[in-house]
Amino acid sequence: MRTGTGESYQERINRVLVHIQQRLEEPLPLDELAGVAAFSPYHFHRIFRGMVGESVKEHVRRLRLERAAGRLRASADPITDIAFDAGYQTHESFTRAFRAMFGDAPSSFRENRREILAAAPPERREALAVRIEPFGLTRLAFFRHVGPYGEVGKAWGKLYAWAGRNGLLGPGAEMLGVVHDDPEITPPERLRYDAAIVVNERVRPTGEAGIEELPAGEYAVAVHKGSYMLLGNTYARLCGEWLAASGREARNSPAFEIYRNMPHNTPPDELVTEIFIPLVD
8 A cells, every 4th residue: 555645654754743742752763763654764854854844863952951940940960960851960960051052051031031930910810710620531633733832723623523533522522632741832834732622542533633642641621701911811820830839840741631612602701611621640
């Protein structure tokens, strides 16, 4: 069977992107990734760069450093531990790479974040209501958007069209958005967002429609009421206020959003979105 069509290439690259994001702490040699995509190792890196916009090495390096930046902001973990988990054997090599990407040393990046939080004026507002609940392993079909979060509508259009053709839009359909990156760390043009629908094992990836799994575990859940453009404010409160005071830590797994009503028939100020942040057990 020929697999040289544009659709099959996208499907195979999707498999690699999911494989990488689920195994960032592993070595991820080129031959392994080429095998996941069923491409020749000789040609794989050219195909990946052409379709993703950066080389495999650049992609993995950026995701590891962005994850490290998130840990510096959200945890008190030793910098040497964060460096090692990001694939760097010495503090010095990690510092050089981190400074090249973010323009600051890891220690200064962490301290500057603390100073910003400490200097923020107190606001008179109700405490954010947060619940902790278990969430089971969930299989998703998704269409990925790469770019500013405010431009995810095209991915949703593709998902609805694909799901409709495949008979997946019944009354019990569960739709959600998977948020892979922090817009305060990742450049807008590299932000990853998956418009997704819960599916069973019978549903297979086709073309741009990829398959991924949300891991089981405990999640902190907050309700955002209002425009999607203001979701960042609720994320900031959930992570910067509640999480910091809770004694819990975020797990290295993406956040996701469940939309309890839809913008096509709901005014922006009445939209209800549940934000799920994965927690370390």
